Amino acid sequence: MQALARLAVESAQRGGASYADARLERIWVEELLVRNGELALASAREECGIGIVVRIGGARGFAALPLSGAGDRAAVFAAVQRALALARALGGDWGRGAEFAPEPGHQGEFRTPLLVDPFQVPLAERIDLLRAAERRLEGRSEVVVREAALSLRREQRWQASSEGLDVQQELTRTGAGLAATASDAGQCERRSYPASFGGDFAGRGWEHVTEMDLCAHGERVRDEAIALCRAPACPAGRRDLILMGNQLMLQIHESVGHPTELDRALGAERDLAGGSFAQPAMLGQLRYASEQVNLLADSTAAGGLDTRGWDDEGVASGSWPIVERGRFVGYHTSREWAGAIGEQRSRGAARAESWYHPPIVRITNLSLLPGSWKLEELIADTQDAVLCDTVKTWSIDQQRVNFQFTTELGWEIKNGARTRLLRSPTYQGRTLDFWNSCDAVCDASHWKLWGVPNCGKGNPMQIAEMSHGAAPARFRRVNFVS
């Protein structure tokens, strides 16, 4: 397949391209869902294809076609011809440069480190685990939906470019989780473990699933779903907020990750996803958050969903600060956009959903670095707050300023202690006010990397995956709405 990638690049150059890169990918996805005692979903998908970018003058063209295998030279040539024809049809007199920020032509291999290859775990063992976990949700008539899910994805990719890029990667991700939905007292509430929307995902092997110990959490999840139906709704008003990691990760994603994608900031996403308040002129100046807040982008983070050797423009992975001691200091960039803010190299954040999609700027693994608090000390130090756990729903405006998030569960904190369960806590805020109100972050013993497997961006929309590490943190005087 690597030879086919090189052939595509050579063919494009012979056809007149001043630049070309080819990305061949073979993808396997396997999904299992046990739902109310049935195997509601047993699905396997396999695909293979080529995506090729060419540049002629000031225009780029992208084409993608399926490949039947390593011998499918005809599909490669056809894709190259389509990309060349597209670039020529668009023409090169648009006024916007098509040059990429420079990057050495890397060579090498990368493979997601795995203790146990999840695709090698026998199907019977995988299904048995889900059935056992789902059975732990049984036993209460109020529970109307019981679910245990497992999702595996592997990408083998072969990349080559006219600048000497010649790399192979094998990326594997594993995700699992369980959820119970209860209907009682006129309410319908869902409780999930370890995270909502299919569970938690990581760039790891089967060990990620076994460490979750799904069965051990079944009864608690079931009982909490029922208890939430009967719990009082979280009252409106201003009080402190303690966010657990499996909600804080989405807060990071939506209110730090997306605003710091450079293509958004420069207006290229305004047709669908929107823009960003975080403008290049603010870089190095803007007080994004309090001194306690340090956010690090890291496409080398162990277990990250966006941990890889090179991005889809052939840029080597690395780490860089986005917010340092509260100050806004960095963007997610690509070779296409880095030069627009005077940066000499891309940060390596260009990614496509698959061979079928052109790369766009994406959030990589972006984490809130741990602080110094223990969670119980933080609760004991808090007089009037709600502790919010697990994403339920979310919304944020097109400039990433005004957000409103609802979590599955809230615990009222009064005078340093948890007092009662609260249903659907919904907090609303403005990004800079919110992050500047953070006065405590828990320490590394509470810190965990959480996966986001469903980030939508682009037009037509593409789905990407990344991780966000977080420990629980406290935010002062947050507005809860009902």
Add this chain to the structure above:
Amino acid sequence: MELLAREQALEIAAALVRESRAEECEATLEHAAERFVRFAGGGPTQNADRSRFEFAVRVRLDGGKGLQEARASVAGSTLQDGRRALARAMELARFAPPNPELLELGGAVQLRESLAAPACLQHAFAEKAAWVRAALQAASAAQLEPAGLIQSSAQARAIVNSRGRAVYGQSSRHSFALSVSGGGGAGTAQASGAGPEHVEHAAVIARAVDKGVRSRDPLPIEPGEYTVVLEPLAVSAVLLFCAYQGFGAREVEERSSFLCGREGQPIWPASLSIVDDPANPLMPALGFDGEGTPRQRTVLVERGRLCGPVTDRQHANKRGQASSGHAQPQPSGLGPMPQNMVVARGEASLQQLVAGVERGLLISQFHYTNAIDPKELLLTGMTRNGTFLIEDGRVGRAVTNLRFTQSLIEALAGLDGVGREAEVAGALFDGEIVTPPLRLARFRFTSATDF
């Protein structure tokens, strides 16, 4: 773009079904082709000329205690690709627990013919580039920053099963969308149809630029309860949640739907009627669902009264009905849902809807709408791309954006005006509906922005 032809697709799918040794087998062969150019101020940003196949196979094995079902797919179109998918599906099904509730696959059906529009398949990149240039020039002339997408896509799908079902259809969609921003304002317009001949590209440019100009220098506004006139893009962003989270039989069965306890009741004014109509000429669709069942025109709301949910074969059987043809490809983690909702038109022009408002807001679009409580259709989201104050029946100055937190059940109870011009409108989280503008007496905005 050329699509996989009827005879070829049905023949390959049927050949695979004949080879299968499963108790039941269903083969789905799909081809999608697409050309698009996305653009911003400096010209094209992304583009693609792309094509893909999927050969999916669903098998059922009879282990004596019920059927064991699984699905596998390979991205290819040959019989060899189908064989690989079949082998993997058989392997998965052997480990699946028996499901005694599974119905046997559906038999032969009659279908209306659906074909892709030839002009959509032929729309060239040079033509797309010309419209991109026109959009850039118009935006530049008005000192606005543009961003948009011009796209032509088509699909062909064949489903053949071992009970004699064999269906094939095509669909196509050409769309053009332009958003503009500058001077504190923003505007958007979009149009789509089966082919480029149904899309008035110049009108899209004119509408987006006009709105962008009129929405400059917005005035600050306090959150609170307002009468609103929702343009189609705003209507779609909230009404699509009825499709995602309530108009499907699975949500009703599992008691998470807003229909629970309200089915058959007239909860909204008689001026509101909604159907799911796959044959609507503004939003053409394949004539069959993921099981190959013909999609039926299904009444969802009749003169304000909530009607039954849409179904697939499994859920229809539980309700003692025939399937309405709204299945996902099976098996699926999702239940049936409407995909072609059409809101019945009223008699008022947009100007007349506005004229009936003493003080309120004209909303162009909602952004990032999401559901807080599906049973009450409690939604939140932001205004976007042009929000205007209405005073004494006239559209006035633009105002800054607002966040709403509002039950759609309650908001639609205050429906007091339905527009007469309907159009296709989409939303951030996928899906489109056909709808006219609506006027709602009360809509609750809970926070504001300064832009």
